[in-house]
Amino acid sequence: MKRSDTLAGPPPPTPAELAQIARIAHDEAGLVIGPSKTTLVQSRLARRLRALDLPDYGRYLALVTAPEGQDERRRMISALTTNVSQFFREPHHFALLRDRVLPPLVARARSGGRIRIWSAGCAAGQEAFSIAATLAGLLPDPDRHDIRILATDIDPHVLALARAASYDAADLAPVPPDLRRWFETTDGGAGPGRSLREIVSFRELNLHAPWPMAGRFDVIFCRNVTIYFDVEAQHRLWQRFATALSPEGWLFIGHSERIPAGLPFHSVGVTAYRLSGAAGQTPCR
Numbered sequence: 001m002k003r004s005d006t007l008a009g010p011p012p013p014t015p016a017e018l019a020q021i022a023r024i025a026h027d028e029a030g031l032v033i034g035p036s037k038t039t040l041v042q043s044r045l046a047r048r049l050r051a052l053d054l055p056d057y058g059r060y061l062a063l064v065t066a067p068e069g070q071d072e073r074r075r076m077i078s079a080l081t082t083n084v085s086q087f088f089r090e091p092h093h094f095a096l097l098r099d100r101v102l103p104p105l106v107a108r109a110r111s112g113g114r115i116r117i118w119s120a121g122c123a124a125g126q127e128a129f130s131i132a133a134t135l136a137g138l139l140p141d142p143d144r145h146d147i148r149i150l151a152t153d154i155d156p157h158v159l160a161l162a163r164a165a166s167y168d169a170a171d172l173a174p175v176p177p178d179l180r181r182w183f184e185t186t187d188g189g190a191g192p193g194r195s196l197r198e199i200v201s202f203r204e205l206n207l208h209a210p211w212p213m214a215g216r217f218d219v220i221f222c223r224n225v226t227i228y229f230d231v232e233a234q235h236r237l238w239q240r241f242a243t244a245l246s247p248e249g250w251l252f253i254g255h256s257e258r259i260p261a262g263l264p265f266h267s268v269g270v271t272a273y274r275l276s277g278a279a280g281q282t283p284c285r
Contacts (some may be wrong), residue, residue: 002135011040013057015018020061021045021076029077029154030208030233040133044079048072078155080122088174090223093252096269097219099135105218106139113147118217118244120207120226122151125162125200126171131221132196133179139176143198150213152205162202165191195234207237215245223271224254242275249275 021041022033023173033041045060049159050070054060063069064076088094105115115135119128128151135149136142153159169190172183184193192200205211207225220241232256241251242264251265251273259265265273 007041010018010049010054010056012042017057017061020065021057025063025077025080028231029081029162029206030075030229031080032228032230033080033132034222041080045076048079057134061122074156078157082154083123083153083155083158084224085126086174087126087171088176089127089261090242090255091174092270093223093272094130094134097131097252097280099218100138100141100268102135102138106135107279109139109142109145109147111147115148116215116217117149117219117248118203118221119149119151119215120220120222122162122202123152123155124167125151125165125202126156126167126222128162128202129150129165129192129196130175131202131219132192133175133182135199136182136195137179141195145194149200150217151200151202152207154204154206156204159202159204166199167191203227204267208233211244212241213244217244217249218246219252220245221248221252222254223252224257226257227254235260235263238265245275247275251275 013085015035018033018035018038018041023029025031025033031221036096043266045057049055049057049060052060052063054063065074104173109115117131119131130148132142135140135147139147151162153162162250166189169185172180172185172190175183182193182196184191207222222237222241226237238259245251250268251259252271253259255269255271257271259267259273262277
């Protein structure tokens with residue numbers, strides 16, 4: 001944010017306004033915003049107030065709590081959500097994906113079976129396309145098989161960037177050399193090739209709302225998403241992932257996240273888990 005933007009912005013939210021914003025963010029998306037986050041909230045939401053020509057957070061809250069404020073509530077949650085991603089972030093996950101997770105799934109796809117992978121909290125799409133490229137390294141024609149990677153996020157703005165699939169050429173630096181052939185570079189930037197784009201679909205989804213997906217997933221990536229949730233919301237999400245996975249499915253989470261004891265997962269690597277036994281038999285809700 002430019003310094004001039006800060007000076008021209010609305011006054012900071014009062015403690016009561018910050019508490020109300022925090023309640024809405026928690027109820028809508030499970031986000032935890034403490035009393036010390038006044039500066040963060042102001043920096044994230046000041047642009048929304050200026051865009052709407054509102055002088056203060058009291059007027060803004062009147063809008064987002066009104067029946068006609070549903071769209072602006074979504075924009076508020078998007079503004080408060082941090083979206084950080086890069087290609088092949090946490091490379092050990094992709095090494096495990098390549099060496100242990102995908103080989104039996106690829107064999108199944110070659111025999112006419114299906115592969116379903118979910119990138120939850122996908123941001124601008126780099127994670128989903130990294131998964132797709134890892135898969136293509138083992139199965140050079142993934143778009144000719146029954147393979148789908150669902151990539152979801154709560155923020156429609158970053159989803160628009162993900163669907164465009166256009167990145168700076170420098171963004172491809174973390175892509176392993178043997179997988180770079182699946183990406184294209186031009187004078188204007190870089191992005192995944194057609195065979196990768198064909199197997200990835202992007203959808204808007206609030207992880208705390210009902211999930212419309214009926215089938216189960218072989219693999220779920222949900223990394224550095226639950227760090228913004230309270231313990232109860234985290235626990236509820238891990239349980240829902242257990243019901244969304246196929247038996248013995250795989251779950252990858254962020255470097256600062258952990259699955260607590262008592263849930264039907266067992267550790268198979270650094271922040272990588274596998275569903276235990278037949279724990280995934282309960283229908284997804």
